[in-house]
Amino acid sequence: MAKHNITVLGAGFGGLELCTALSEALDDRADVTLIDKSDAFIFGYSKLDVLFGATTPQAVRLPYKEFVKPGVRICQQTVTAIDPVTRRVTTEGGVFESDVLVLALGADYDFDATPGLAESTEFYTLAGAARLGELLTRFHGGRVVIGVCGAPYKCPPAPSEAALLLHDYLSTRGVRSACEITLVLPLETPVPPSPETSKALIAAFAERDITFVADREVSSLDGGKKAVLDDGTELPFDLFFGVPKQRAPKVLELSGMTEDGYVHANPKTLQTRFPGVYAIGDCARQGTPKAGVFAEGAARTVASSIIADLLPNRAKVPHAGTGSCYIEFGGGRIGRVDIDFLSGPEPSGAYHAPSVELRADKERFGSSRRARWFGRAT
C-alpha cells in the first residue's frame, strides 16, 4: 500500500512542532514533506534581543539542515500555488501531491498598507531590528514613537516589551532624560485577556514616563518625521519603531482560501472548509492571537488528528487554545501570563508578576524547543 503523503507548508513554530510530533508517532510510516522558502528558523523574541544589541542576527539563526527527523523531508523552496481541492502544491522546484495538507505559512508584512512605512524603520523583521539597533547606538536624544499599524499583529505584548526595554537601554546610556517614548497600540489595553497584566504594564509605563496611546493605529508616516494616527492625531518623531500591518501570505489569497485576510479554521479541529486541509498559526484564524505558543498548540491538535486517522487506539485531541506568554518588563525581570482562549465564555489570563526567576523559565522555553526541533544541547 502506498504511504500516506502529508505536506506541511511553512517551517515556523507550527510546522516544526507538527513535523516533530508526526515523526515521533509515525516514524517512517508516512511520507512527510516540510516546505519552507527560508534556510533557518528564528524565534520572534530574538528580534528584541538583536534590536537592543544583546546578540547578532547571525547568532539567532537555527539552520533547517539541523532539523533531522525520521520520515520527514525538508525542502527549501517557495510555494507559488496551492489547489485546496486536489491538495496539490506548486513550488519553483516542482509539484507536491498530498493526502493531507497543512498550511502553516505564518503572516506576511504588508508594508504598502501604510504609506511611508517602507521608507521608515520597523523591528518586526530580523533585518529591520538589526537596522534599528544600529541607529539606536547613535541616538542621543529626541522623540521615539513605537507604533502598530494594524490589528491583528504578532505577539500582542511585543511592542510594550520594546517600550520598557528601550527605557532601560536609553537609561543605561545616560540619555533617557533627553528622550520621549510614546507607545501606540490598536488595543484598549496592552494584554486584553488579562486585566491584571494590562494594569501592571500601564503602571510600568507610568513609572518610566512612557506615554501610552490606546485603541489607535498608525495610518501613515508623513515625510519620515511624524506618525499620523487613524483619528488624525499627528505624533512627530526622531526615531520610529514600526510594527507593519500583517496578512496571510499572498499565495493563500491567490488560492482562494482566505476570508478577511486569513484562512478560517475550525478552532477546535483546525480543519478548513476543504477536506484534508488544515490551517494553523499566524496564517489562520484559529481562535487565538498570533503567537508561536498558540501555533504550536494548534500543531499538536493537527498531529493528533492525523495520527489517529493512521494508527489504532489514538485519540484526536481538541485544540485547547491555551498558552503562556513571557513579557520583558526591563531590569532583567520577566512576567508571564497564562492565557486560555477557548474553554470559557470569554478569554482569560492568569498573571505572574515579573521576576528574575521567570527569566530562567523563558530561557527554558527557548532551549527546550532548540533541543526538541534541532537537537541542540543549549
Ligand SMILES: Cc1cc2nc3c(=O)[nH]c(=O)nc-3n(C[C@H](O)[C@H](O)[C@H](O)COP(=O)(O)OP(=O)(O)OC[C@H]3O[C@@H](n4cnc5c(N)ncnc54)[C@H](O)[C@@H]3O)c2cc1C
Ligand atoms: C518581535 C516579536 C516578538 C515575538 N515574541 C514572541 C514570544 O515571546 N512568544 C511567542 O509565542 N511568539 C512570539 N512572537 C510571535 C511568533 O514569532 C509568531 O507568532 C510565530 O512565529 C508564528 O508561528 P507560525 O508557525 O504560524 O509562522 P512562522 O513561525 O512565521 O513560520 C511561517 C514560515 O512559513 C514560511 N513561508 C511563508 N511563505 C512561504 C512561501 N510562499 N513558501 C515557502 N515558505 C513560506 C516562512 O519562511 C516561515 O518560516 C513574536 C514575534 C515578533 C515579531
